[in-house]
Each structure stands twice: as structure tokens, then as C-alpha cells.
Amino acid sequence: MKIQFTVALAALIFFCTYSCKEETFYQGHSIYDSICANCHMEDGSGLKGIIPPLANSDYLKNNQLEVACIIRYGMEGDVVVNGKTYNQPMAGITYVTDTEIANIINYINNAWGNDYGMVDFKNLRIKLKECAAEEERIRLEERAERIRKMNQ
Numbered sequence: 001m002k003i004q005f006t007v008a009l010a011a012l013i014f015f016c017t018y019s020c021k022e023e024t025f026y027q028g029h030s031i032y033d034s035i036c037a038n039c040h041m042e043d044g045s046g047l048k049g050i051i052p053p054l055a056n057s058d059y060l061k062n063n064q065l066e067v068a069c070i071i072r073y074g075m076e077g078d079v080v081v082n083g084k085t086y087n088q089p090m091a092g093i094t095y096v097t098d099t100e101i102a103n104i105i106n107y108i109n110n111a112w113g114n115d116y117g118m119v120d121f122k123n124l125r126i127k128l129k130e131c132a133a134e135e136e137r138i139r140l141e142e143r144a145e146r147i148r149k150m151n152q
């Protein structure tokens, strides 16, 4: 009896994990296609010399949590992807939730032959909070600088 229960529970956990994984992938896929594909292309290949690729991107592979902040706050300056340097600003996508960001990353991590696993949601939220604080610090500094100039 006890064993049957344990087996049933294990099966349930297995199926839930599996279907939850599928769902996060599909939601991420549809958001990707409607927002990110405009620049990074539906197949993640980017635009030669201008938009870096996500398919087979070593940057994506090695900067899993930073990518959450890039999606929300954007990025500018040099970025090296697979040995090539790109420098074209990407605007932040301000209206996606923490969960949607995780789903987008889970999609790009496992699409087009990428095999980068699933992002850790707890660490992703901590990272997003850190980036929010940093963005706020920059915003206040810029405002202080503006006021300093006005008072000169």
C-alpha cells in the first residue's frame, strides 16, 4: 500500500514537472516570436554584424541571470558573442513579468539546438531586484547631475 502510494506520487511529480516544463517553453516561444524575433529573427540567428545571435550564443550560455536584466532593462556598449563584437543598443522590454522573463529564457535556452537547461527562478528574481536597484541608482545620479548643471 505504502509503496503503491509512493509510486503514484512519484509519477504525479514526474508528469507535473514535465508538463510545467512544456508550458513555460510554449509561453516563452509565443512571447519570443511577438517581441524578440523582430530583431533576433525567428530562428535566433540575429542580423549579421548588427544584431547578435541567440542560437548557439556563448554569451547567453554564460550569462543566464544577466540575460534576465537585459530583457527588462536593455543593454548598450560592446558585447562579444561567439568571438564577434556587436555595439548597437537594445531597448528594455518593460512590460514583461518576472515569470514571463523566465519563460522566454527557458525557450531560448532550448530552441534551435541550444541545450542550456532551465533558468533558476529564485536566483532570477534576486538578480532582477539587484538590477532594479542599480537602474534606480543610475537614474538618481543622472537627475542629480542635471540639477547640478541647472544650478551652475
Ligand code: HEC
Pocket: 032, 035, 036, 037, 038, 039, 040, 050, 051, 052, 053, 054, 057, 059, 060, 067, 070, 071, 075, 076, 077, 078, 079, 081, 086, 087, 088, 089, 090, 091, 093, 104, 108
Ligand atoms: C529592437 C531590436 C531588439 C529586440 C526587440 C530585442 N533585442 Fe536583444 N539585442 C539587440 C541588440 C542590438 C543587442 C546587442 C546589444 C549591444 O550591442 O550592446 C541585443 C542583445 C541581446 C542579448 C545578448 C547577446 C546575445 O546575443 O546573446 C540577448 C540574450 C538578447 N538580446 C535577448 C533578447 C530577447 C530574449 C528579446 C525579447 C524579449 C530581445 N533580445 C529583444 C536587439 C534587440
